[in-house]
Amino acid sequence: MxxxxxxxxxxxxxxxxxxxxxxxxxxxxxxxxVGKSTLSAALQQRLGEAMIVVGMDGFHLANAxxxxxxxxxxxxxxxxxxxxxxxxxLTRLRSQPGPxxxxxxxxxxxxxxxxxxxxxxxxxxxxxEGNYLLYxxxxxxxxxxxxxxxxxxxxDDAERRRRLVRRRLGxxxxxxxxxxxxxNVDELNAALVAATRQRADSVVLV
Numbered sequence: 001m002x003x004x005x006x007x008x009x010x011x012x013x014x015x016x017x018x019x020x021x022x023x024x025x026x027x028x029x030x031x032x033x034v035g036k037s038t039l040s041a042a043l044q045q046r047l048g049e050a051m052i053v054v055g056m057d058g059f060h061l062a063n064a065x066x067x068x069x070x071x072x073x074x075x076x077x078x079x080x081x082x083x084x085x086x087x088x089x090l091t092r093l094r095s096q097p098g099p100x101x102x103x104x105x106x107x108x109x110x111x112x113x114x115x116x117x118x119x120x121x122x123x124x125x126x127x128x129e130g131n132y133l134l135y136x137x138x139x140x141x142x143x144x145x146x147x148x149x150x151x152x153x154x155x156d157d158a159e160r161r162r163r164l165v166r167r168r169l170g171x172x173x174x175x176x177x178x179x180x181x182x183x184n185v186d187e188l189n190a191a192l193v194a195a196t197r198q199r200a201d202s203v204v205l206v
Contacts, residue, residue: 002152004203010039010151011046013202017148018050018125025094025146028129028204030153031190032076033164035206036129039153043127052123054093056130058103058112059086074185075110078132078192083139090146093119093126107171131189134196144199152200161187 005013017024028036040053059082066072071080092100104116119126132140133150144150164186168178197203 002198002200002203004154004205005151006205007039007042010202010204011043014043014051014125014127015047018047020124022124023094024125024148025090026125026127027133027143027147027150028127028153029131029133029150029193029196029200030155031160031193032131032186033160033167033190034153034155035163036153039204039206040127040129047125050123051125051127052117052119054089054102054117054119054126054128055105056081056086056128056133057105058117059083059089060105060112062111074188076131076185076189078135078138078140078189081132083142087139087142087146090128090143094146097121110171131193132196134199135192136196149201150199151202151204152197153204153206154197155206157190160190 014026017026028039030036043051044053060075061069061080061082063072066075066080071077074080089100089102098121100119101115102117102119103112103114105112128147133143133147134152135141161182164182165175165178168181169175173181
């Protein structure tokens, strides 16, 4: 049975990883809307320059490529990312002695911006967050071996869905469009993510 952590315990554990010697890679995984970015921000506030966040979402395929592949209407599904590029970046973060640049996903543009995040060589903890860190299809199985620990974030599903609708409304969707996307895209992905829960090292109650 997976051990569960409250927020303060998670912050303490991350601080221990950051001071354990060398560089550590910590994964935060959970369904869309669970609060991965919120926990990342809390960790950043606690650890400051001792950590940096590199998101999986920076490896979304470009919208033009998704259109070409016929996948634009389900952006965020496991096969709509450059998984090999993500694994290559994580591997570089573990082994490359110099600075590493990572992409960042811009939610307003709905596109990734390359080389937008500098990871200096002295940063001891890299936090990477995303939906599919524990998934094992479409090449995602190569992610987990590169990470030192992976935490699964757990939240009441009704609240999580409310957050997703609010997020889409904040980016200009109508209520009808937001609810449609959450029900027909986000929730399908959420089911895939939930099925990976038992592969996590710990569960964080958020």
